[in-house]
Amino acid sequence: MKKISKKKFANLLFLFGLFLLTLGLTVGLISEKWGILPLAFIISGFLICVVWIGLKTQQSQFWSKRSTQSTTNALVATLAVLTILGLINFLGTRYQLRLDLTETQLFTLAPQSKELLRNLPKPATVWLFTREENLLDQELLENYRRQSPNFKFEYIDPQTRPGLAEKFGVKDFGEVYLEFDNKRQLVQTIRENERLSEVRLTSRLQQIISNTTAKVYFLQGHGELEITSAKNSISQAVQGLTDKNFTALPLNLTEQTKLPEDAAVVVVAGPKRALFDGEVKALQDYLNSGGNLMLMIDPNIDPKIDNLLKDWGVKLDNRLAVDISEVSSGLGPAAPLVREYGQHPITKDFGNGISFYPLARPILINPVPDIESTPLLRTKSYPSSWAESNQQSEKLEFNEGQDLKGPLTLGVALKRKLPSPTPTASPTPTASPTPTTSPTPTTSPTPTASPTPTTSPTPTTSPTPTTFPTPTASPTPTTSPTPTASPTPTASPTEENSQNKTKESRLVVLGNSDFARDGLFQQQLNGDVFLNSVTWLSQQDQQPLSIRPKEPKNRRITMSTAKANLLSISSLLLLPFIALTTGAIIWWKRR
């Protein structure tokens, strides 16, 4: 009687042990945290089971059998071997020797990436919102992960986890985001032929770690649009900039003669009165030392900045751009609609979208060496659009000789590499008449206009024409080659930029400021024109780290037809035939 109860107790003990084991595993798996509680359950359950096995084997004479002995030996030996192999593999992954044998080190991270990852202070996660998990991408990300335990990556299907995709603002398959310290940033959009790039990922990582918000200064004091919410303000545009990680600040140049050093971009938004000479000179100095300026100048105003613009080959026309074709828009002829955009990072994604500019002035461009100019906004061609000189007249009509035929350029983006030979060093080539935009070729070449050579201590004046192959500004702006086709306006680094670390200064001139004003900013593409311009100006697409993109060695196989035929015949026919016939002969003989 006593014995039975003992047996029953033992069986109950076993069940209890199993229960504890299951409990521990369940708790651990569900909470995904292997803390003290689940571990305690598992260990106690395991111990109880061991005790039960011990009790059981004591009851039967199981151990004394020889087969049991050998089986146990085999089991123990197998377990030991498995453990040893497991440990060796564990150590093997810890102390790993990886040699990249490819000639161009395709699978090795650049030293800059390694350095950055080794000093990664907090966890950084790369989220890939795509379905197809490319092997090369994974290899690259694994390489990143090997450098730092803080680096993680995760593939997310945006359709199965829409909440997460919403959180990141995912618009399309293939978008890759970087998350660091509760900040999120788009790295790039991966496609079939555009794989994840180390250059982009590392520079994004550096940006997000260093956390530098670029400062955008708005010149004030001459009736410019206010940046705070007021009647005539661009507060919506400022809000848009803040969303893009910019800081907008007012700038008063009457108090200080120099521009702040941390100014990423300076915006002059629709001055109503002329600027002082000192202010213009400060802006000029700023531009010559690698600054970035955005000018939005309304018609019928002379801000007295012609000197500054002359260096860049830009002239503000005093006529008014009119467009009589768009009747349905209800905007009137003095608010030209723009549907045609230049080939430029700012306007790359615009397609044939609409932006409009109430009361705009055309801008004339003359090619200047070393300055690359790209017209951004173009109105329709004559007779739909022209520049009207007589704004008082009641009737809108084109007057030959006084008015300027369309298409008109309403905005232009320019950039100049520094240091570069100034226009004084090499006189401008013969003014090739630009067919579309510059109808006044007589006034265009201004080789004498040097950008304040007395005051600028920048190396702009050092003429090094032999070493610097700057693309000369193409005389036809319609076909002017943008050197980098790839960069999106949202500050994506171009691979080309990584190779030249030359500083450059950028300038965007728009013949209108109203389009960015509150109320109009949100309409059509107006806001994008402004935001993309500022983003491009801020030079965030410039490579902070000079990482060369990894490229395989260019190599071809040249094979004559005879050789190819020989290869096909011998591999496809000859060799299998020999093997099969030999096999058949042996089989026949054996029979």
Place this chain on the structure above:
Amino acid sequence: MGIVIANIIAIYRRELQSYFVSPLAYGIAGIFWFISGLFLVMILLGPGGILPTIAAYDVQGQQFGIPVPPIDVPYEFVRAFLDRISWLLLFILPILSMGLYAEERKRGTLELLATSPVTNWAVAVGKLLGVLTFFITMVLPLLGFEAIAISGSNPPMSPIIPIVGHLGLILLAAAILSLGMFISSLTDSTLLSAVLTFGVVVLLLLIDSISKVIPGPIGQAIGHLSLLKHYNTLIQGIFDSSALILFASYIILGIFLTAQSIDALRFQRQ
């Protein structure tokens, strides 16, 4: 020690000789060569193969002035070919390994082997070496064909990447054959042995994608067991010590388990 090695060599020779008189072995080799030759020609020369595609790119680039991105054609070719061959191994290797012990069991010669003075693991090592040598013999002509193709590369390619890739191929084959040998020692049906080996190999090749579902270090550890992952590392031209260790572990595990299972045989029959 000398005796053990002599034993291993004796087993190895016996095993190897059996392949050269077996019509089945010739049949397998013939089919393997035909399919791999098909892969080779399709990857290199066939429509949509590397050479015609790249030639079309180059012509297009010259016509329209579009710069063609740099492509390492021989490297891509070797990688693609080795990648396809690894899938062919899935079907060929279980057939090679199925008869290793199952055949002995069927003929009744297994007891002789088990009770012979030759240690079980020496038998296993000899058998594995034999079948591996047969496999290498099957791969060698392919290596020759690849060499013919690569010899036309311009600029010339250093042979180090193909060598590491083929080392990976042989290690992968050895790991699969070793496990197949163990499975073959469990049963007397060659068919069952082949099917089981096929299943285990597919599991080990695809375990990487299973491991992605499991988060944390457990998932990583399971992912590390994947044969295909390490094989891909090697054929990409990365010499990875952990991959070599993993393949060696599978080979040792297979030999050990085979020896154990033959050892257990002695007591099962009592």
